[in-house]
Amino acid sequence: MSYLISASKAYERLHDSNTVFADVRFVLGQPSAGEEAYRLGHIPGAVFFDLNHDLSGPKEEHGGGHPLPDADLFALKLGQAGIDEHTEVIVYDDQGGSIASRLWWMLKHAGHERVKLLADGFSGWQASGFPVTTEIAQPAAKRFIPRVNDSLQATIEEVKAGIGAGNRVLMDSRIHGRYTGEDTSKYLKAGHIPGAINHYWEDGSPEGVFLDAAHQRERFKSIPLDREIIVYCGAGVTACPNVLALTEAGYTDVKLYVGSWSDWTSYDENPVATGEEGKA
Structure with missing residues (x-):
């Protein structure tokens, strides 16, 4: 099974009510750049996850620069984004998958296998002529139940x-x-x-x-x-x-x-x- 999906295949899922697109664009050293880019244009219906605020916990003496957030808090944010155990998630960035892969891994770590990376990135989506919007998504909240897999x-x-x-x-x-x-x-x-x-x-x-x-x-x-x-x-x-x-x-x-x-x-x-x- 591949965890990659092309822009053309992702486009086929655009209006699928059981698919959530997750925009994870982020520029190291410019912490607000990703959200600004999202507000200027994103895949219709996509929700935004910020590396610092959503995909990382507070830094301490040990644990590294981007420790994992609290598992229950992360699960709450997933639910607020309209994601539960039945949802297919398509993650994307415009940084070669470097940031979106973090969300891919975190979802797998939380026990969620139905996740794919948009291999072409947001630029590939745009280059294909697929739609872009500035409308902020307002997904219906769901309940995500984490099943943490620490073997990962x-x-x-x-x-x-x-x-x-x-x-x-x-x-x-x-x-x-x-x-x-x-x-x-x-x-x-x-x-x-x-x-x-x-x-x-x-x-x-x-x-x-x-x-x-x-x-x-x-x-x-x-x-x-x-x-x-x-x-x-x-x-x-x-x-x-x-x-x-x-x-x-x-x-x-x-x-x-x-x-x-x-x-x-x-x-x-x-x-x-x-x-x-x-x-x-």
């Missing part, structure tokens, strides 16, 4: 156990310079978790279009399908497109380290590696 996320203890483990792969999804430690501009410490390999998330959605399963399999072809893979990034967001890409490629034991590098480096005792460890 890795704890920091599991990450530590994965260092040097032959049956586990740690995957760093950040741009290469941050992985190697050459780029010191963003985090408290530069480098990566020892033993982690680097697969930049954006390689899975060049030019903003999320690649299909065959292309994703080619990206990860040197990783055996039976490996457990723990994926992280800087703050638990742009690891999600790699989680989705790996799932599309046929990997069945893929976990997100939600806290990611920002959580890992919040503990002084955690080891840090720099330089090149390569791609598996």
